[in-house]
Amino acid sequence: MIEVTNVSRSFKEKKTVIDAVKDLSFTISKGEVVGLLGENGAGKTTLLRMISTMLEPTDGQIFINGIDIHKEPMKIKRSIGVLFGSETGLYDRLTARENLAYFAKLYGLGSHETKNRIDYLAARFGMKEFLDRKVGGFSKGMRQKVTIARTLIHDPDVILLDEPTTGLDITSANMFRELIHQLKKEGKTIIFSSHIMEEVKQLCESIIMIHKGQMVFEGHIEQLYKEEESTDLNYIFMSRLVRGNR
Numbered sequence: 001m002i003e004v005t006n007v008s009r010s011f012k013e014k015k016t017v018i019d020a021v022k023d024l025s026f027t028i029s030k031g032e033v034v035g036l037l038g039e040n041g042a043g044k045t046t047l048l049r050m051i052s053t054m055l056e057p058t059d060g061q062i063f064i065n066g067i068d069i070h071k072e073p074m075k076i077k078r079s080i081g082v083l084f085g086s087e088t089g090l091y092d093r094l095t096a097r098e099n100l101a102y103f104a105k106l107y108g109l110g111s112h113e114t115k116n117r118i119d120y121l122a123a124r125f126g127m128k129e130f131l132d133r134k135v136g137g138f139s140k141g142m143r144q145k146v147t148i149a150r151t152l153i154h155d156p157d158v159i160l161l162d163e164p165t166t167g168l169d170i171t172s173a174n175m176f177r178e179l180i181h182q183l184k185k186e187g188k189t190i191i192f193s194s195h196i197m198e199e200v201k202q203l204c205e206s207i208i209m210i211h212k213g214q215m216v217f218e219g220h221i222e223q224l225y226k227e228e229e230s231t232d233l234n235y236i237f238m239s240r241l242v243r244g245n246r
C-alpha cells in the first residue's frame with residue numbers, strides 16, 4: 001500500500017521557484033494498477049521519483065506498507081522497483097546478463113536466485129537471443145526490455161514505471177501489457193505514467209490525473225466515465241485540463 005499525504009516538491013532555479021508537485025494526497029492499495037496521466041511538465045516524473053525515495057519532498061509524507069520512506073529508505077528500497085523512461089542506467093560495456101546480475105547483486109540476491117530471475121525474465125521478454133551480447137550495440141527496444149527486466153530483478157512489491165512502453169514495438173508493448181496483468185495477479189502494486197490513453201484504459205482500474213503539479217482527478221476510471229458521461233479518455237483528459245482543478 002502506498003500513502004501519499006500533502007506532498008509537494010519545488011525546485012529553486014536562480015531567483016524563481018518551480019512548484020513541480022503541489023499538495024498531492026492519495027492512497028493506492030496492494031494489487032492496484034494505477035495510471036498516472038498529465039501533460040509534459042505536469043509533475044509525473046517528480047512524483048514517481050519521490051515515491052521511489054530518490055527525491056525528497058519539500059513537504060508532506062509518503063508511506064509504503066506503513067513505513068515512512070524518507071525516514072527509513074533502507075527498509076523499503078528492496079520492495080520498490082523503478083523504471084524511468086529516459087534513463088536506462090545500463091552499462092554499455094556489459095552484456096544484458098551481466099547488467100542484470102550486477103543489479104541483482106546490488107539488491108543482495110544470491111547467485112542461484114539471480115540465475116533463476118534472469119532466466120525467468122529473459123523468457124518473459126524474449127531476450128534469450130541477446131542476453132549475452134553487449135548492451136552498447138542494442139536497439140532502443142532491446143534496451144527497454146533489459147531495463148524492464150532490471151526493474152523487476154529483485155521481485156519488488158511496488159513497481160513504479162515512468163513511460164515504460166516508450167520505444168517498444170507493438171509486439172513488445174503487448175508483451176509488456178501482459179506482464180502488467182500478470183504482476184497484478186501476483187498482488188503487486190503498480191503505478192505507471194503514460195501518454196497512451198488506450199494503454200491506460202486497458203491496464204488500470206484507477207487513475208491519477210495531474211496538471212501543473214496539482215490533482216485533477218484521482219479514483220476509479222469507471223467513476224470518471226460516469227462523471228463525464230463518456231468513456232473517451234482522450235476527450236475527458238483534454239476537457240478536464242481546460243476546466244482545471246476542481
Ligand SMILES: Nc1ncnc2c1ncn2[C@@H]1O[C@H](COP(=O)(O)OP(=O)(O)OP(=O)(O)O)[C@@H](O)[C@H]1O
Nearest residue numbers: 011013018020038039040041042043044045046047
Ligand atoms: N531537477 C529539477 N530542477 C528544476 N526543475 C525541475 C527539476 N525536475 C523537474 N523540474 C520541473 O518540474 C516540473 C515537472 O517536471 P516533471 O519532469 O515531473 O514532469 P513530467 O510530468 O514527468 O513531464 P513529461 O511528460 O514531459 O515527462 C517541470 O516544470 C520541470 O521543469
Ligand SMILES: [Mg+2]
Nearest residue numbers: 044045046162
Ligand atoms: Mg516525465
